[in-house]
Amino acid sequence: MNQFLRLCIVDFFFRLSYYISRTPLLPLFALALGAREKDIGVICAASTITGLMLKFHSGILADIIGRRIFILIGLTVGAVAPFLYTFVKGLQSLLLIRYFHGIATATYTPASQAATADVAEGRKGELFSYLSVVKIATKAVASFIGGAAIGYLVIPRERALTDYEALQGYYLIYTACGGLGILAFMIALFYLRGVDKPTSTERGSAPKKKVNITEEFEKGALEIITNKKLVITCSVDSAKGLAVGTLEAFLVIYAMKVANLNVIFATMLWVCLTGMSVFCKPIMGRLSDKYGRQQIIYIGMMLCALPLVAIAMVKSFPVLLVLSAIFGIGEAFVTGSTVAFAADLCRRERYGAAMGVFGTISEVGEAAGPMMAGFLIGWVGYSTTFGLFAIIMLAMTMLFEVKTKTTNGATAPKEVE
Numbered sequence: 001m002n003q004f005l006r007l008c009i010v011d012f013f014f015r016l017s018y019y020i021s022r023t024p025l026l027p028l029f030a031l032a033l034g035a036r037e038k039d040i041g042v043i044c045a046a047s048t049i050t051g052l053m054l055k056f057h058s059g060i061l062a063d064i065i066g067r068r069i070f071i072l073i074g075l076t077v078g079a080v081a082p083f084l085y086t087f088v089k090g091l092q093s094l095l096l097i098r099y100f101h102g103i104a105t106a107t108y109t110p111a112s113q114a115a116t117a118d119v120a121e122g123r124k125g126e127l128f129s130y131l132s133v134v135k136i137a138t139k140a141v142a143s144f145i146g147g148a149a150i151g152y153l154v155i156p157r158e159r160a161l162t163d164y165e166a167l168q169g170y171y172l173i174y175t176a177c178g179g180l181g182i183l184a185f186m187i188a189l190f191y192l193r194g195v196d197k198p199t200s201t202e203r204g205s206a207p208k209k210k211v212n213i214t215e216e217f218e219k220g221a222l223e224i225i226t227n228k229k230l231v232i233t234c235s236v237d238s239a240k241g242l243a244v245g246t247l248e249a250f251l252v253i254y255a256m257k258v259a260n261l262n263v264i265f266a267t268m269l270w271v272c273l274t275g276m277s278v279f280c281k282p283i284m285g286r287l288s289d290k291y292g293r294q295q296i297i298y299i300g301m302m303l304c305a306l307p308l309v310a311i312a313m314v315k316s317f318p319v320l321l322v323l324s325a326i327f328g329i330g331e332a333f334v335t336g337s338t339v340a341f342a343a344d345l346c347r348r349e350r351y352g353a354a355m356g357v358f359g360t361i362s363e364v365g366e367a368a369g370p371m372m373a374g375f376l377i378g379w380v381g382y383s384t385t386f387g388l389f390a391i392i393m394l395a396m397t398m399l400f401e402v403k404t405k406t407t408n409g410a411t412a413p414k415e416v417e
Contacts, residue, residue: 019142041374048367050102059110059356074108079181129285129336147267238365245369276328300333
């Protein structure tokens with residue numbers, strides 16, 4: 001458990017740096033550079049696209065080479081990238097840096113999740129929920145810090161959201177993010193020495209065999225991508241990511257531009273969403289370990305889809321706050337259960353690959369959400385866009401219910417041997 005606690009501490013500082021630099025800082029920074037809604041969608045999704053290309057590969061390599069090296073690679077990029085934002089003068093350079101910043105989570109996340117699965121044993125739902133709590137709590141803290149920093153450093157010095165003079169405030173905030181990234185790297189360097197691929201400890205004193213990395217990579221990839229239930233589970237999380245990514249990019253902007261809320265109240269909506277998710281995730285993780293994953297996932301998807309439709313139909317702050325809270329509860333139901341279910345469906349030595357493919361498919365929704373929403377909002381508006389995404393979520397939920405209903409019943413799924 002000490003190893004898991006160390007993983008959580010590293011995860012907190014890594015994600016604090018990453019999320020402060022992302023929400024609500026990134027969309028408003030892009031607006032200050034003259035971006036339109038469709039530009040913001042592409043920029044917010046850029047780092048996610050990097051994850052699409054790299055997560056699966058880094059997950060498999062983490063199984064073969066070891067967890068720690070990929071954790072450290074991700075942390076290195078996470079420490080360097082925020083400083084690069086201080087050189088941004090236009091949208092093209094911002095987009096390039098977002099692609100580079102995505103390497104951080106693409107290499108760090110599968111290795112970190114695989115290391116968690118290594119120590120979880122029969123408590124995958126619970127420990128993955130705790131890890132997700134760290135992630136979502138960090139999002140809430142980062143959103144609050146980011147919103148307060150923008151309000152203090154940026155808003156008083158600008159006449160409009162696109163005032164170029166406000167950029168200096170953004171540069172200062174990104175510099176602070178870089179400092180947090182360095183702290184995360186230093187903690188991992190000195191306190192995560194025991195994190196490694198599971199086969200190292202399982203072999204014990206047995207002679208080490210020479211590993212053909214190419215052959216092992218191909219075997220791991222084939223084993224994971226042909227697991228239909230795993231792919232469907234990942235796809236459900238991807239549908240949830242479609243909504244989460246959209247709200248992450250546009251909830252604050254909708255609240256400010258359409259509902260006419262100030263930046264503090266607009267940011268509070270996202271803080272409420274993430275805060276409710278933090279509160280509910282440990283409970284849902286334990287329930288999924290005890291009673292099974294599918295029904296928890298099914299209910300959670302419903303609780304995400306229905307508020308998503310309603311958010312774009314109201315402008316009242318109290319109502320938006322309640323809807324954000326309900327969505328956060330639904331997100332809590334889904335997140336810890338889907339990643340634990342993915343780990344249940346594969347062998348221990350393939351945890352890295354499973355987390356890689358889980359992250360890759362999940363990133364499809366998170367990447368597509370902001371990009372699709374950016375174009376659709378300008379074409380058909382917020383209500384139709386959010387409604388369309390809710391329909392996609394419900395359709396994937398029905399498919400998941402049909403295709404995985406025989407995997408477990410009233411008890412938690414057993415680990416594949």
